[in-house]
Amino acid sequence: MGADVKGQSARKSDSHQMIPYWLALIAVSILVFFIERVFAHRQGQSWLRRGLLSDLFHLGFNGHVVGVLLYAFAGRYLVEPDFQSVAVDWPMWLQVIAAIISLDFIQWCVHNALHRVPFLWHFHKLHHGVVDGEMDWIVSFRFQWIEVVIYQGMMALPLAWLGFSVEALWIQAIFGTLIGHLNHANLSWTYGPFRYLFNNPAMHIWHHAYDGPTRNFGIVLSIWDWVFGTAILPDQAPSKLGYEGMEELPTEFFAQQFWQLGRWLPQPAVSASGLILILSAYWALR
Numbered sequence: 001m002g003a004d005v006k007g008q009s010a011r012k013s014d015s016h017q018m019i020p021y022w023l024a025l026i027a028v029s030i031l032v033f034f035i036e037r038v039f040a041h042r043q044g045q046s047w048l049r050r051g052l053l054s055d056l057f058h059l060g061f062n063g064h065v066v067g068v069l070l071y072a073f074a075g076r077y078l079v080e081p082d083f084q085s086v087a088v089d090w091p092m093w094l095q096v097i098a099a100i101i102s103l104d105f106i107q108w109c110v111h112n113a114l115h116r117v118p119f120l121w122h123f124h125k126l127h128h129g130v131v132d133g134e135m136d137w138i139v140s141f142r143f144q145w146i147e148v149v150i151y152q153g154m155m156a157l158p159l160a161w162l163g164f165s166v167e168a169l170w171i172q173a174i175f176g177t178l179i180g181h182l183n184h185a186n187l188s189w190t191y192g193p194f195r196y197l198f199n200n201p202a203m204h205i206w207h208h209a210y211d212g213p214t215r216n217f218g219i220v221l222s223i224w225d226w227v228f229g230t231a232i233l234p235d236q237a238p239s240k241l242g243y244e245g246m247e248e249l250p251t252e253f254f255a256q257q258f259w260q261l262g263r264w265l266p267q268p269a270v271s272a273s274g275l276i277l278i279l280s281a282y283w284a285l286r
């Protein structure tokens with residue numbers, strides 16, 4: 001969940017010189033795609049798999065559309081022009097480290113809640129509806145938009161208080177995207193001694209285990225799981241992925257994104273309502 005953080009904070013920056021987040025997202029995606037091709041762990045797993053098209057839509061939707069809409073909405077209705085900017089004058093390296101640590105801890109807490117609170121688990125199910133043979137880098141963006149809003153809403157707390165520069169948040173977002181892609185990629189990497197600091201593919205696949213204990217909630221950093229006793233790192237990968245009852249998940253992108261509506265409406269009607277909602281939101285916030 002390292003995505004679309006950009007732009008929620010900060011002044012005093014030359015953000016116009018920065019590469020748009022979505023272009024960096026594409027570059028990181030291509031990089032991890034090729035890393036996966038070279039270092040593939042589960043031999044025989046094809047990149048051309050069931051659900052790939054739907055996951056590509058999630059990548060574009062959660063990595064760009066939802067971020068644009070949240071940014072536009074926050075800029076128009078929520079953020080006061082002179083909100084706190086404690087960190088904006090710090091050295092860039094310090095801002096980046098502080099942004100990664102503070103935002104990652106918030107995300108670790110939110111991720112815990114998504115699993116432990118039944119109402120919130122409903123929104124997180126989609127991300128865990130990954131069967132064997134489907135787990136690869138692009139799963140890192142298979143989320144419902146409501147979950148993205150929950151994450152971003154909570155992450156606004158340190159952002160509003162500390163007020164990092166746009167550049168620091170950009171680096172934090174790209175780094176988070178890279179680690180998130182690697183976590184879900186078909187790799188067995190642990191990063192050696194750095195496994196106690198950074199979340200990694202070998203740990204995160206256990207978060208997706210079908211009947212495994214609910215552990216490894218880390219996003220970018222694994223340190224929270226080690227400190228709070230929720231980390232596991234067995235030698236072998238889990239034998240089965242997913243969750244009990246995952247057969248209920250719709251397979252189509254819009255039906256997945258508008259899961260709640262899909263409980264009462266047929267999938268074509270859900271798709272149409274989703275498309276209308278997105279287009280009208282863009283029109284209203286343009």
Ligand SMILES: [Zn+2]
Nearest residue numbers: 111115124207
């Ligand atoms: Zn989870």
